[in-house]
Amino acid sequence: MQKDIDLAKYSKLFVAESRENLRTLNETMIELETKPKDKSLVDVMFRACHTIKGMAGMMNFKVITDIAHALEGVLNAVRDDIVEPTDEVAEAIFRGLDALEGRVASVERGEDVEEIPGLIEGLRIAASAKADKKRRKKTVKPIAVKEKAPKEPARAAAVVSGVYIKFGRRCAFPSARALVILKDLGKVANIVSSAPSEDEIDQEHVFEDFTVTLEPEKGFDNVANRIAAMPDIDEVRVGSPDKPMKDWRIVLDGGTRSAKTTADAPAVQTVKVGMDKLDELLDDVSELVIARSRLVERTMSHDDTSLDEISTHIDKLTSEIQAKVLGIRMIPLEAVMARFPRMVRDIAKDQGKQVEFIVDGGNIELDRTVIDRISDPIMHILRNCVDHGIETEEERTETGKRKRGLIRIVASKQQDHVLIEISDDGRGIDYDGIKRKAVAKGLIAQDHGDSMLARDLLDLLFKSGFSTKDGVSEVSGRGVGLDVVRKNVEELGGSVMISSSEGAGTTFSLWLPFTLAIIDAMLISIADQTYAVPMGVIAESHRFDSGEIKQIRTREIVQLRGEVLPVIRMRAFFGIPEASDDDDKMSVLVVQSRERRAALAVDDLIGHQQIVVKSLDSRLRRVRGISGGTILGSGKIALILDVDSILGA
Amino acid sequence: MTNEQGTEQYVVFRLGLEEFAFDISKVKEIFPTQEITKVHRSPTHIEGVMNLRGRLVTVIDLRKRFKLEAKDLDESSRIIVVEASDAPVGFLVDEVTEVVRMPVDSVEPVPEYVAQEIESEYVAGIAKLDNRLITIIDPLKVLDLSIEDAGQKGGISDGDSSGG
Numbered sequence: 001m002q003k004d005i006d007l008a009k010y011s012k013l014f015v016a017e018s019r020e021n022l023r024t025l026n027e028t029m030i031e032l033e034t035k036p037k038d039k040s041l042v043d044v045m046f047r048a049c050h051t052i053k054g055m056a057g058m059m060n061f062k063v064i065t066d067i068a069h070a071l072e073g074v075l076n077a078v079r080d081d082i083v084e085p086t087d088e089v090a091e092a093i094f095r096g097l098d099a100l101e102g103r104v105a106s107v108e109r110g111e112d113v114e115e116i117p118g119l120i121e122g123l124r125i126a127a128s129a130k131a132d133k134k135r136r137k138k139t140v141k142p143i144a145v146k147e148k149a150p151k152e153p154a155r156a157a158a159v160v161s162g163v164y165i166k167f168g169r170r171c172a173f174p175s176a177r178a179l180v181i182l183k184d185l186g187k188v189a190n191i192v193s194s195a196p197s198e199d200e201i202d203q204e205h206v207f208e209d210f211t212v213t214l215e216p217e218k219g220f221d222n223v224a225n226r227i228a229a230m231p232d233i234d235e236v237r238v239g240s241p242d243k244p245m246k247d248w249r250i251v252l253d254g255g256t257r258s259a260k261t262t263a264d265a266p267a268v269q270t271v272k273v274g275m276d277k278l279d280e281l282l283d284d285v286s287e288l289v290i291a292r293s294r295l296v297e298r299t300m301s302h303d304d305t306s307l308d309e310i311s312t313h314i315d316k317l318t319s320e321i322q323a324k325v326l327g328i329r330m331i332p333l334e335a336v337m338a339r340f341p342r343m344v345r346d347i348a349k350d351q352g353k354q355v356e357f358i359v360d361g362g363n364i365e366l367d368r369t370v371i372d373r374i375s376d377p378i379m380h381i382l383r384n385c386v387d388h389g390i391e392t393e394e395e396r397t398e399t400g401k402r403k404r405g406l407i408r409i410v411a412s413k414q415q416d417h418v419l420i421e422i423s424d425d426g427r428g429i430d431y432d433g434i435k436r437k438a439v440a441k442g443l444i445a446q447d448h449g450d451s452m453l454a455r456d457l458l459d460l461l462f463k464s465g466f467s468t469k470d471g472v473s474e475v476s477g478r479g480v481g482l483d484v485v486r487k488n489v490e491e492l493g494g495s496v497m498i499s500s501s502e503g504a505g506t507t508f509s510l511w512l513p514f515t516l517a518i519i520d521a522m523l524i525s526i527a528d529q530t531y532a533v534p535m536g537v538i539a540e541s542h543r544f545d546s547g548e549i550k551q552i553r554t555r556e557i558v559q560l561r562g563e564v565l566p567v568i569r570m571r572a573f574f575g576i577p578e579a580s581d582d583d584d585k586m587s588v589l590v591v592q593s594r595e596r597r598a599a600l601a602v603d604d605l606i607g608h609q610q611i612v613v614k615s616l617d618s619r620l621r622r623v624r625g626i627s628g629g630t631i632l633g634s635g636k637i638a639l640i641l642d643v644d645s646i647l648g649a
Numbered sequence: 650m651t652n653e654q655g656t657e658q659y660v661v662f663r664l665g666l667e668e669f670a671f672d673i674s675k676v677k678e679i680f681p682t683q684e685i686t687k688v689h690r691s692p693t694h695i696e697g698v699m700n701l702r703g704r705l706v707t708v709i710d711l712r713k714r715f716k717l718e719a720k721d722l723d724e725s726s727r728i729i730v731v732e733a734s735d736a737p738v739g740f741l742v743d744e745v746t747e748v749v750r751m752p753v754d755s756v757e758p759v760p761e762y763v764a765q766e767i768e769s770e771y772v773a774g775i776a777k778l779d780n781r782l783i784t785i786i787d788p789l790k791v792l793d794l795s796i797e798d799a800g801q802k803g804g805i806s807d808g809d810s811s812g813g
Contacts, residue, residue: 287703529686574689616688616698617736619707619792623691629698629705637686637700 010176014055015108018064021048022104025097026342032078032085033345042079047229049075052100054230058180063113064103070123071096077127092126094346095119160192161216163224164245166209166235175201178210181227188223189214213241228252275368278329285325286612289518292318293609293633322518330365330514333411333420336375337362340382344407347386354404355390361411364418366514370492374420374512377485377496381422381508382407384481389426389506399503401425417494417536418514423507429500431457455595458498462486495593495644519613521630522589523606523638527576530638531602532611532630537643539590539597541605546584558588558599565590565599568646573625579603593644600646613640656750659776660729661783662742664712665720668783669742670749670776675731675788679745682726696741701730708739714791731788738792751776756785 025048032041053068074093077083085093096119103113165181167174178201185191192213194201201210228236228251239248292315299311341357348355366374390396390405397403406425411418434457438444443463444452462482489496494512513519513536521532522541544558549567551557556567567588571578588599611630620626627642659670660679685697685708694714698705708728712720725744730737756774771790776783 290703576689614703614705616705617707617733617738619695619709619738620688620691620698623688625690626688629686631700631703631705635700636684637698637705639686639688639698 010179011059011107013176014059015104017055018052018100018104018107021052022097022101023338024048026094027338029085029090029093029097030341030345033090036078036085039079042075042085046072046075046079050226051230054180054184058176058183059107061103061107061113063115064100064107066120067096067099067103067116067123070120070127071100073127074123083127089126091349092122094342096123160241161189161214161220162239162241162245162248163212163214163227164209164235164237164239164248165211165227165233167207168232168234174207174210177230177232178207181210181230182212184223184227185212185214185220188219189216209235224251278325278368282325282329285322286518288318289322289610289612290631290633294635297633326367326518329368331368331371332363332365333371333418334362336371336378337409340379340409343379344382344386347383348390348405351386351392353386353390353392355386356404356406358406358408360408361420364411364413366418366512370512370514373488373492374510377488377510378409378420378422380481380485381510382409384508385422385424385426385506389424389428391427395427414511418512420510420512421507422510423505425505428502428504429458429461429498429506430502434458434460458500461498462496490644497595518610520608521611521640522608523632524587524589524602525604525606526570526574526602527579530606530632530636532609532638532640533589533591533600533643534640535608537591537593539592542588542590542599544586544588544599546586549586560590560599563597565597567599567601569601570641570646571601571603573646591643591647593647596647598647600641600643611638611640655754656752657756658748658750659783659785660748661746662727662729663744663746664715664742665717668746668781669711670783670785671729671731671740671788672773672785673748677730677732677737680728680730680739681724682722682728682741685722685741699728699739701737701739704737706730706737706739708741709791710741711791712741712743729788731792733789733792738788740788740791749778751778 025045028041028044028048032038032045035041049068049071053065053072056062056064056068071093074083074089074096078085078089083089099116099119102116106113163185165178167177178196179198182191182194182198182201192215194210194212196207196210200207224236224238227233233252235253236251237245237248238251239245295311296315299307302308337359340359344355344357385407386405390407391399391401393403396405407423409420409422411420413419431454435444435452438457438460439446443460462485486496489510489512492512494510496511497509498506499509500506520535522535522538524531524533542560548558549556550559556569557564558567559565569578586601587603587605588601589605591598591600609632611632613628614630615621615628616623616626624645625642626639627645628640629637630640632638658673660673660676661668661670663669680699683699685699687697688695691697694709696708696710696713699708700706710719712718720743722741727742727745728739729742729745730739755778756776758774759772771787773785773787776785
């Protein structure tokens with residue numbers, strides 16, 4: 001029955017599924033390390049590892065199969081209490097997972113999957129580290145996952161047996177699954193025939209179930225149970241081909257499985273849609289939103305009730321579609337946070353530090369574009385926390401802290417932003433250290449440094465080429481980093497802040513918009529051009545009499561309910577001569593960015609509107625004061641003011 | 650239309666009295682001037698942005714780019730849109746005079762004396778057409794060089810609040 005099947009087309013599926021399983025493995029392993037006695041975790045890992053092994057086997061990736069197999073060996077040893085899943089054993093498992101990750105990446109890139117010398121041997125040693133004589137295993141037999149297995153241990157008595165498998169409705173590639181199953185069965189049975197046949201499977205005929213006739217050999221029951229434990233499978237029956245299928249023994253009952261899935265997650269029918277399609281859809285919706293404004297505008301100038309009705313209806317529908325499309329693009333933060341625990345653990349371990357890592361608020365949803373682009377900044381900050389923040393165990397003990405450091409990521413919703421706070425309970429930021437370093441690097445003058453406020457000193461950390469840690473470590477302190485973090489976050493329209501108290505820890509706060517595409521804005525005018533200011537940065541608008549504007553040295557200020565606000569005249573900022581009109585009132589937007597507040601003096605306030613944010617091309621991206629543009633209902637362009645860079649100027 | 654043997658088509662335009670041309674394969678479309686939104690504090694040669702079917706397209710003033718005297722827009726002003734590697738970019742010119750087909754061998758390399766005046770990197774050659782001399786420009790090279798041109802117009806400098 002062995003025949004070459006071109007499986008290349010399944011390699012995408014293989015990569016995706018392996019990644020998913022590796023994620024489970026990594027997450028569970030981290031948990032297992034802290035709860036070494038929890039055997040249910042080992043089961044979870046075993047299942048995931050086994051799926052990888054099965055798929056790799058089907059794809060003929062022997063290197064991956066071997067690693068997965070060796071990992072199973074270690075997991076078996078853990079399950080049987082031969083070894084403890086901590087220290088070297090945990091290290092070995094993590095090394096194995098990394099190796100798998102690397103091999104899977106090779107598959108994705110279409111490269112040869114290379115062996116890692118010594119890895120398998122290392123895993124074998126780990127599996128038998130403290131192995132006592134009687135229970136050591138030479139070959140690792142596949143183990144049926146216990147909780148999924150039926151109670152009655154049935155014999156595969158018949159010489160010829162039939163296996164019936166029904167795929168779940170959510171099974172994305174029944175053909176790939178079927179091939180895995182055939183391959184699996186082939187190891188423990190002589191396959192007589194299958195319906196659909198292997199050829200038909202290969203040609204990807206659509207089918208929901210499939211039946212295999214075979215001559216079972218030793219270990220067949222285990223395999224049947226294992227198939228039943230695979231995801232996407234609804235029903236498995238085993239019985240004699242002579243008897244009607246309804247009399248076959250049920251290994252997995254469709255009813256119970258689906259009942260279970262319903263309990264896990266609401267059984268909503270889903271379709272997979274490529275992100276590019278959603279991007280296109282959003283583009284179209286953006287155009288629709290603009291067209292809608294034009295329609296509404298035009299309708300108002302016509303005295304036509306029926307037209308008005310249609311326009312109101314379209315207006316309402318457009319808003320609904322817009323909200324839904326934006327909703328579809330939202331994904332939970334967890335999507336990026338999943339890999340952080342492992343990373344923190346590894347870096348900490350590497351530096352001989354102990355760190356507890358807590359994530360809170362992972363269910364908060366953000367636009368996919370935002371999610372994509374904050375992953376690296378957060379990762380960098382976490383590295384900073386472990387590297388610069390958390391002290392060594394001895395240091396912590398000396399200062400009366402508990403040995404284990406704590407790093408937390410807390411995400412929370414704030415009005416129109418998401419706040420992600422990443423904090424550690426480490427040594428805090430050494431202000432004098434920053435000062436010395438900045439002076440040494442020529443970033444500031446000595447006397448200037450002495451008079452700098454803590455906040456301004458922290459700001460220095462974001463300057464490129466700044467790193468306070470003496471000596472370059474592997475993880476951070478390469479002089480690139482926080483400046484990139486700030487850049488990425490600001491490109492998203494967000495901002496970063498650090499607060500720190502010496503000895504007690506550091507907190508990085510990232511403010512991020514939920515979505516990038518459509519925002520609420522205030523339209524204003526400066527020298528006959530219309531601009532948009534995101535509502536998120538506006539505290540209020542106000543009109544001042546010219547007499548209320550005071551001068552402090554060279555700066556103009558106004559007072560609003562006792563608060564002193566510096567005035568930034570937008571005409572001056574843009575290099576436009578001041579208007580010489582007789583209006584002695586000044587229209588002002590009180591804006592706020594990263595705890596800085598100021599009064600922006602503009603020519604006129606026009607009104608509030610939802611705008612579709614469009615980016616400027618690379619030639620204009622670095623222009624200060626502008627972060628993008630939008631097209632108004634009239635077809636005219638309104639540039640979007642970048643308040644952060646205006647206040648920073 | 651495909652190229653006839655040994656000829657190329659060019660879009661010929663005018664800046665002041667001088668005539669220039671872009672290879673037509675690099676030109677996407679030509680617009681009569683529409684409203685250009687000024688972007689203050691941008692590099693000097695950038696005139697602003699225009700709305701090209703819902704996209705924000707940067708418009709470069711070729712006069713300023715070539716350091717010629719500034720001129721107000723009028724009815725003959727045109728924007729030639731070229732597809733750059735990242736986005737379409739508009740070039741503002743005084744007038745688009747014609748589209749001509751010229752034999753490739755009528756295009757000569759840049760003479761030394763011209764090379765000194767305009768950066769020779771973006772001059773693809775000089776074409777002789779009857780009695781006219783037409784400088785053929787590679788618009789993409791103009792863009793490459795533009796990015797490095799950091800000159801800024803308007804705006805107060807950092808940390809200075811008086812300005813204006």
